[in-house]
Amino acid sequence: MDNSRFAAVEKAFGREPVKAVPPGANVSDYYGCNVFNRKNMRRYLSQETRRSIYESIESGKTLDISVSEHVAEGMKRWAMDMGATHYTHWFQPLTGGTAEKHDSFATPYGRGESLETFSGALLCQQEPDASSFPNGGLRNTFEARGYTAWDPSSPAFIIGDVLCVPTVFISYTGEALDYKTPLLRSKAAVSKAASELLEYFGMRGANVESYLGWEQEFFLVDSALFSQRPDLMLTGRTLVGHESAKSQQLDDHYFGSIPQRVLEFLKDLEIECYKLGIPVKTRHNEVAPNQFEVAPVYEEANLAIDHNLMLMSVMKPTAKRHGFRALLHEKPYKGVNGSGKHCNWSLGTGDGIPLMAPGKTDAENLRFLALTVNVLMAVYKNNSLLKAAIMTASNSHRLGADEAPPAIMSVFLGSQITSAFEQLLESKNMVKIGKRSGYSLGIPHIPEILVDNTDRNRTSPFAFTGNRFEFRAVGSSANCSSAITMINTIVAEQLKEFKMRVDARIADGAQTERAILDEICMTYKGCRDICFEGNGYSEEWKAEAARRGLDCETSVPLVYDALFSPRAKELYADTGVLTETEKESRAEVLWEQYGRKIEIESRVLSDMTLNHILPVATRYQSVLLDNVSKIKESFPAAEFRSLASNEVELVRDISYHISEARRMAKEMDALCDRLARVVEERVRSIGFHDEVVPLMESTRQHVDALEMIIDDQMWPLPKYREMLFIH
Ligand code: ADP
Numbered sequence: 001m002d003n004s005r006f007a008a009v010e011k012a013f014g015r016e017p018v019k020a021v022p023p024g025a026n027v028s029d030y031y032g033c034n035v036f037n038r039k040n041m042r043r044y045l046s047q048e049t050r051r052s053i054y055e056s057i058e059s060g061k062t063l064d065i066s067v068s069e070h071v072a073e074g075m076k077r078w079a080m081d082m083g084a085t086h087y088t089h090w091f092q093p094l095t096g097g098t099a100e101k102h103d104s105f106a107t108p109y110g111r112g113e114s115l116e117t118f119s120g121a122l123l124c125q126q127e128p129d130a131s132s133f134p135n136g137g138l139r140n141t142f143e144a145r146g147y148t149a150w151d152p153s154s155p156a157f158i159i160g161d162v163l164c165v166p167t168v169f170i171s172y173t174g175e176a177l178d179y180k181t182p183l184l185r186s187k188a189a190v191s192k193a194a195s196e197l198l199e200y201f202g203m204r205g206a207n208v209e210s211y212l213g214w215e216q217e218f219f220l221v222d223s224a225l226f227s228q229r230p231d232l233m234l235t236g237r238t239l240v241g242h243e244s245a246k247s248q249q250l251d252d253h254y255f256g257s258i259p260q261r262v263l264e265f266l267k268d269l270e271i272e273c274y275k276l277g278i279p280v281k282t283r284h285n286e287v288a289p290n291q292f293e294v295a296p297v298y299e300e301a302n303l304a305i306d307h308n309l310m311l312m313s314v315m316k317p318t319a320k321r322h323g324f325r326a327l328l329h330e331k332p333y334k335g336v337n338g339s340g341k342h343c344n345w346s347l348g349t350g351d352g353i354p355l356m357a358p359g360k361t362d363a364e365n366l367r368f369l370a371l372t373v374n375v376l377m378a379v380y381k382n383n384s385l386l387k388a389a390i391m392t393a394s395n396s397h398r399l400g401a402d403e404a405p406p407a408i409m410s411v412f413l414g415s416q417i418t419s420a421f422e423q424l425l426e427s428k429n430m431v432k433i434g435k436r437s438g439y440s441l442g443i444p445h446i447p448e449i450l451v452d453n454t455d456r457n458r459t460s461p462f463a464f465t466g467n468r469f470e471f472r473a474v475g476s477s478a479n480c481s482s483a484i485t486m487i488n489t490i491v492a493e494q495l496k497e498f499k500m501r502v503d504a505r506i507a508d509g510a511q512t513e514r515a516i517l518d519e520i521c522m523t524y525k526g527c528r529d530i531c532f533e534g535n536g537y538s539e540e541w542k543a544e545a546a547r548r549g550l551d552c553e554t555s556v557p558l559v560y561d562a563l564f565s566p567r568a569k570e571l572y573a574d575t576g577v578l579t580e581t582e583k584e585s586r587a588e589v590l591w592e593q594y595g596r597k598i599e600i601e602s603r604v605l606s607d608m609t610l611n612h613i614l615p616v617a618t619r620y621q622s623v624l625l626d627n628v629s630k631i632k633e634s635f636p637a638a639e640f641r642s643l644a645s646n647e648v649e650l651v652r653d654i655s656y657h658i659s660e661a662r663r664m665a666k667e668m669d670a671l672c673d674r675l676a677r678v679v680e681e682r683v684r685s686i687g688f689h690d691e692v693v694p695l696m697e698s699t700r701q702h703v704d705a706l707e708m709i710i711d712d713q714m715w716p717l718p719k720y721r722e723m724l725f726i727h
């Protein structure tokens with residue numbers, strides 16, 4: 001690579017938002033230019049320092065403080081050369097999103113002089129005043145200290161003029177206050193358990209990684225319309241709005257050609273991503289109008305999650321530059337599809353052997369079946385916990401709403417893998433997993449196409465897709481750590497248990513392969529009920545799932561109760577991913593967040609109803625009444641009734657909706673006031689779920705009915721048909 005060319009491109013548009021790509025620049029010229037990656041380390045760190053840091057990344061060894069001094073110095077020089085003036089510890093609090101507090105490199109000293117400094121100590125650890133981050137009671141206010149500690153496995157990067165150092169966030173007493181800490185623990189747990197199992201397959205000491213490829217869905221809305229919708233601005237979704245006559249019925253948006261204005265935004269977004277080393281690969285229209293998806297090439301899970309959070313951050317300012325707002329909420333509009341973030345998860349070895357794909361030999365396939373059956377069992381045993389990991393106020397609008405997976409966790413394996421397991425049960429011997437077979441299209445110049453090992457089933461929350469599992473229940477706005485941590489944890493525990501059982505069989509005299517085969521059969525028999533290949537949206541499935549004993553709970557606050565089950569206690573005790581205190585504090589935060597989100601929504605809705613909608617409704621009503629009086633003045637009494645009947649009826653309808661909407665809005669406010677006094681988070685969030693949410697629904701019905709009656713010219717909010725289409 002020509003370094004001078006690289007430096008020129010980097011200087012030209014490393015820091016500033018990209019307006020235009022310099023002529024002739026390829027992505028490879030600037031890919032990762034805002035990341036302290038190995039290429040940049042080579043330019044700023046000595047070989048010795050680099051060796052220590054690579055070792056620490058690969059083997060999780062703690063970096064020596066003297067090495068971190070060198071790293072800090074090199075990082076600072078690089079960041080300053082790139083125009084950065086500040087640094088921050090970048091972390092992932094339980095609020096969702098990311099947190100940062102900028103400190104300047106400039107350090108005054110002596111009399112009126114200043115020096116740019118950044119030390120190893122500052123790189124490794126900071127103490128943000130963290131008392132206002134949610135902690136579920138972990139930190140009393142008198143001990144509000146929290147610490148951030150550097151995670152060298154995810155490289156530092158620059159956004160704007162700030163050097164961002166990825167960190168974990170922990171309390172004074174060492175408890176996790178963020179998403180990253182448990183994720184790293186879960187990665188270690190599953191890596192250990194899987195690599196121990198791989199010993200049976202002649203892979204002693206294999207370094208197993210968990211991989212993630214996310215698919216980020218989102219909506220775009222014109223900025224001007226967005227700023228006229230208080231609900232979108234304050235809650236991220238529309239709380240009222242009648243469905244557009246045309247929405248997604250024609251399926252004409254999915255994979256359609258991307259509107260030019262959106263394409264310009266996506267190109268710009270991709271450039272921002274490439275500069276940050278986010279390997280985005282795929283972009284396309286989604287099912288709903290104005291809904292899109294961006295997906296990268298999968299990466300090791302910790303990095304993939306940081307990259308997803310970075311994407312979500314850069315998406316917002318990039319959209320603004322194009323006159324859009326990016327909506328990451330799971331359900332911005334009623335009546336059209338919501339947004340998810342499918343998480344494609346797999347295990348593989350660090351040197352590239354995929355472990356979740358059928359192989360070419362019997363031995364590889366046995367390994368594949370052993371791992372897969374344990375994923376099945378893990379999801380079966382922990383289906384309630386898996387749901388608790390992805391359920392939120394905003395995601396609850398998607399799940400079970402005929403467009404996304406139902407709020408019941410099940411696994412789709414596809415006919416080929418299912419039949420492999422079924423045959424295994426029958427024959428008790430190793431089976432062939434159907435080779436990928438080809439379709440001849442009968443058109444000579446078009447080559448045979450390969451058919452995947454799996455069918456596609458879009459209604460399943462957890463589907464095997466050939467070389468990975470696709471967890472589709474994750475919400476678009478979520479930090480996918482929560483989901484991935486849970487998958488890693490439950491799989492880690494299950495793999496350990498499986499290995500113990502196989503070991504016991506071997507100790508009893510069974511030959512290794514026999515022991516594994518028998519244990520696969522036992523495990524599969526025990527968890528077959530988690531497999532479901534039919535239509536997950538159907539009513540029959542809900543009934544069937546209940547019969548099978550799967551968790552069918554849909555109330556968000558009650559879903560979190562799973563965290564207090566004996567199963568959860570055992571799981572965390574066994575894997576050490578969360579301590580009891582950490583787990584309890586997380587549940588507190590989840591309940592608290594649910595209650596707060598609903599409270600904000602209901603207060604915004606009541607405000608919009610009382611201050612925006614009803615005054616307009618009343619005004620239109622008086623226009624109608626005016627008309628009625630004029631008819632009365634202008635026409636003989638005999639004709640009046642028939643001439644004015646339409647207006648009179650409308651006035652009655654409007655009165656009805658006004659009085660109902662007003663009554664409900666006031667009732668919502670009163671309920672919120674009452675619930676604000678409830679101390680226990682769980683009880684409060686149940687109150688919001690059971691009492692406030694249904695009232696919000698009914699208030700909306702009246703407001704939406706008014707939207708259909710009132711003069712379009714007078715309606716104070718942009719309508720769905722205006723917001724949903726970009727031309
Ligand atoms: P879909 O057809 O499901 O929409 P996409 O191409 O949008 O597929 O996204 C699939 C995602 O799965 C990509 O991020 C891709 O890199 C990722 N992926 C592919 N193979 C694996 C694997 N073995 N492990 C984890 N993720 C994978």
Ligand code: MG
Pocket residue numbers: 215293295
């Ligand atoms: Mg996709």
